[in-house]
Amino acid sequence: MGVKISVVVPVFNGADYLGECAESVLTQTMPRGDYELVFVDDGSTDETPQLLAALAEREQAVRAVHHPPSGGPGAPRNAGVEQAAGEYVYFLDQDDRLAPRALERMYAMATRCDSDIVLGKVVGHGRGVARNTFAASRDHADILDDHLLGFLTPHKLFRRSFLLQHDLRFPEGPAWLEDHRLVVEAYFRARTISVLADDVCCHWLKRPGRAHHSARRFDPVAYYQALREVLDIVDAHTLPGAERDRMYAHWYHGKMLRLMTWPVLLGRPVPYSRYRWYREIHRLVRERFPTPVDAWLPLSMRVRSWLLRRNAYADIARLAAAERGLTVAADxxxxxxxxxxxxxRARGRLTYADGRPVTFRRAGDRLLWNPPCDLRTALPDEAFDVSGLIGDSRLELVVQNRDDKGAYSVPTRSELTLDADGDALRVRLVGTARIDPATGKLGRPLDAGTWDLLVRADSCGWGPQRRLGGSAEFPSGKPPVDSTRTFDGEGGTFVARPYWTGLGNLSVQVRN
Structure with a gap:
């Protein structure tokens, strides 16, 4: 049988990280002869070519391809697909790492489900990864219902013949959103997309001061022109209506309105630079984003959209400053x-950075958000209406592996009440969860190691989370419980011990 997976890594001046990246691939649990590692050097000027030559000579599974400098990761990725011998291709960046069982598990899912694309759980280190995308494993995932647009980087397993059949190629050169343009087209073309969420597959890292294709000055004109091209792909595969509006809302939220929050908006040092990209966003909204898209936005982004459509930059900046640091206060x-x-069992409520609670008010049969600052632009009640959202508010318990940072939601029974706060109302959430170490992580035992407990509040589009600490009823100075538990897991018998960390947070230690 031939090569099952080709791991394609575009490289540019990556000498500092190549060893770590290569080791993560060469130590996979999948048998060495079943996969290969294809490095494509895009004209590096450091010692990268020599390191790759030595690695390829030493390791039979490694191939080094030298590509004329192109200025972006698209061309070397395309060259890697052309050179690959694998049935499937996985794209990895030079400073990222694979988890040990990643290739074995993703390939098993791909063959079982006959998948064109498999999304293996990615953990971001200094990078944001949409948690909803990896909320649960899916044999046959839906683009919208399973939040696949939340993860559009190329860190995925693609059937190579699928890429070739549809001529799916990354834009070449120093292009913006080159990954979106390929991945979105691939999502529409794929017969089966699968999600593997019960194990970490890839560590997506942001390295300080790295030499990388993406390390270039932000150009709002070119960036939003690239976003127009992504929207053109959506238009080519959808009809006007709710489906298209839901997809448009993803980019409107993530690539436009999110830039109008703290610290992105007010953290930029030069006011002119802020206004330059604000101007491009405002222009694109008027061109491509009809008002029905707003219905699919979370609450505070919907308010920003109302302000943006009225060109109320000062109010947007005022809201960004007032809403900063929104979190969940939990006991x-x-x-x-x-x-x-x-x-x-924990209780929690949404608060701003200064400790003030997030509050609401009644207006007839509607429940409206009280923004944390006065807005000088008059907006209708519709902009602040949470009547159809508030009932879905939840407080969830999350367990996170301290070693690989993989986080998993624990099934939680959640209760909601609206408490009076003077003339306003605030949401009070209570969540009760049961962690069974033998089946504690999405139906499989907790691995040996330390598991930190967090609480996450999901309410009206906000989703802050934080570590779960002690309280007056359960002070961190005393043992949280008076005993341990023994259970049978993968690889033998384990012991689970809840304890307080040095900072007074609750964790569970699992050991053989």
Whole structure:
């Protein structure tokens, strides 16, 4: 049988990270002869060519391809696909790492589901990864319902014949959003897209001061022209209506309105630079984003959209400053063993950085958000209406592996009440979860190691999370529970011990 997976890595002056990247691939649990590692050097000027030559000579699974300098990762990725011998191709960047079982597990899912694309769980280190995309494993995922637009980087497993059949290629040269343009087209073309969410597959890292294709000055004119081309792809595969509006809302939120929050907006040092990209965003909204798109936006982004459409830059800046630091204030109400499960109960409420609660008010039969500052631009009640959103508010428990940073939601029973705060109302959330170490992580045992407990509040489009600490009822100076539990897991018998960290947060240690 031939090569199952070709891992394609575009390289540009990557000498500092090549060893770590290569090691993560060459130590995979998949048998060495079943995969290959294809480095494509895009005209590096450091010692990268020599390092790649030595690595290819030493390791049979490694191939080094030298490509004329192109100024972007698209051309070397395309060359890697052409050179690849694998049935599937996985794109990895030079400073990222694969988890040990990544290739074995993704390929098993791809063959079982006959997938054209497999999204293996990615953890961002200094980079944001949409948690909804990897909320659960899916054999046959839907672009919208399973939030696939939340992850558009090329860190995916693609069937190579699928890429070739549809002539799916990355834009070449120093292009903006080159990954979006290929991945979105691939999503539309694929017969089956699968999501593997119960194990970390890739660590996506942001390295300080790295030499990389993406390390270039932001050009708002070129960037938003590239976004227009992405929207053209959506238009080519959808009809006007709710489906297209939901897709447009993804980029409107993530690539436009999100730039009008703290610290992105007010963290930019030069006011002219801020206004330059604001001007491009405003121009694009008027061209391409009809008002029905706003219905698919989270609350605070919807308010920003109303302000943007009225060109109310000063109010947008005022809201960004006032809304900064929005978080969940949480207290532990209960922790203890119930049989073989650790039962945890916490309460929480949304607050701003200064401790003020997020509040709402009633207006007839509507419930409206009270923005944290006075807006000089008059907006209708419709802009602040949360009547159809507030009932879905939840407080969830999350367990996060301290070693690989993989985070997993624990099934949580959530309760909601609206408490009076003077003339206003605030949301109070209570969540109760049971962590069974034998089946604690999406239906499989918790691995040996340390698992940190976090709480996440999902309300009206906000989703802050934080570590779960002690409380007056359960002070961190005392043991959280009076015993440990033993359970059978993969690889033998394990012991689970809840404990307080040095900072007074709740964690569970699992050991053989």
């Amino acid at each position: 532990l109400e209960q922790v203890g063993w119930d049989g073989d499960a650790l039962e945890v």
